Amino acid sequence: MQPKVEEHEVLAIQVSRSNGGSRTFKFNDGYEEVIINKIVNWINTSSSAERPTELELNQTPLSKIKIRMKNGEIATIEPAYHCIYEKQAKNCILADGEVILTKSKIKVRLNSVELFDWLLVGWKFESVGAPKEELLEETLYTRYFNYLNNTYSDFIMCPAIDKIERINGDTRRHIIHASALNYGAHHGDVPYDRIRITLTDTPEEGVEINRVITEKAVSRKESLLQCRRGN
Incomplete structure (x- = not known):
């Protein structure tokens, strides 16, 4: 065997x-x-x-x-x-x-x-520690994560900034698309869940969370891609 x-x-x-x-x-x-x-x-x-x-x-x-x-x-x-x-x-x-x-x-x-x-x-x-790009994403995600309520407190695993768009071409105003997995599943007993966040960040209004959705039981392939290990 x-x-x-x-x-x-x-x-x-x-x-x-x-x-x-x-x-x-x-x-x-x-x-x-x-x-x-x-x-x-x-x-x-x-x-x-x-x-x-x-x-x-x-x-x-x-x-x-x-x-x-x-x-x-x-x-x-x-x-x-x-x-x-x-x-x-x-x-x-x-x-x-x-x-x-x-x-x-x-x-x-x-x-x-x-x-x-x-x-x-x-x-x-194998890289020693996280690459600079990952650290920058983690820093941004941490900033925006603080605006979520406690319902999503476990979603801190493999944070990613999936997309950033300028609002009307203005370099000071952005729409941010972010995502992360739930840390509670990192032992591998159950599949990961994932949240996807859409928010705006502007000088006038600051950070505003527009949408948060939860994807239940994402596949192993998707969780590896989320953690930048899909290849």
């Missing part, structure tokens, strides 16, 4: 290379949590590869992921290899797009190009 990993079980993910370099992604970091969820989704949606799970190598794996669970368990992901025996000599090369997952003493070989690529090089290119 292919073991699964639940998002809410994970405390941190550490990836390291045998020739140096490592990085740890922590679940309690709001930005890195999204990266962890991406890795977990790749694990759970990958297919089994009916090939050997033992590396049969005499050297340390090129790269390795350690998934630290909240219960103290550690699962690992390593690159898989193809080994060929010729004239009593063994030649092993990386199996492109395949990894080996070990969890709860169960070892399985998985087909996952995404996991394979991330394990070897992709982790190096």
Whole structure:
């Protein structure tokens, strides 16, 4: 049976290379949590590869992921290899797009190009903290969020400014379209809800909320897009 990993079980993910370099992604970091969820989704949606799970190598794996669970368990992901025996000599090369997952003493070989690529090089290119554009959106959203009543107090997850329009071309007057997910669903037990806000911001009237709608149980694809992780 292919073991699964639940998002809410994970405390941190550490990836390291045998020739140096490592990085740890922590679940309690709001930005890195999204990266962890991406890795977990790749694990759970990958297919089994009916090939050997033992590396049969005499050297340390090129790269390795350690998934630290909240219960103290550690699962690992390593690159898989193809080994060929010729004239009593063994030649092993990386199996492109395949990894080996070990969890709860169960070892399985998985087909996952995404996991394979991330394990070897992709982790190096994950942003450290939120990009400047996201921080600017969060700042604007926080300003406008304060004008909502307590009914929407939980909608603080992955805020986004979806669109800004000038009113009659005036650079001081704008119509703002914003959105966010409810933080209460971030453990993954239930789907996210989302609010969409339309407001005006002018020197004369200040901020006026024109419309707030709630979308119930948005799809996983939509929630990933909301959190800028849809690709």
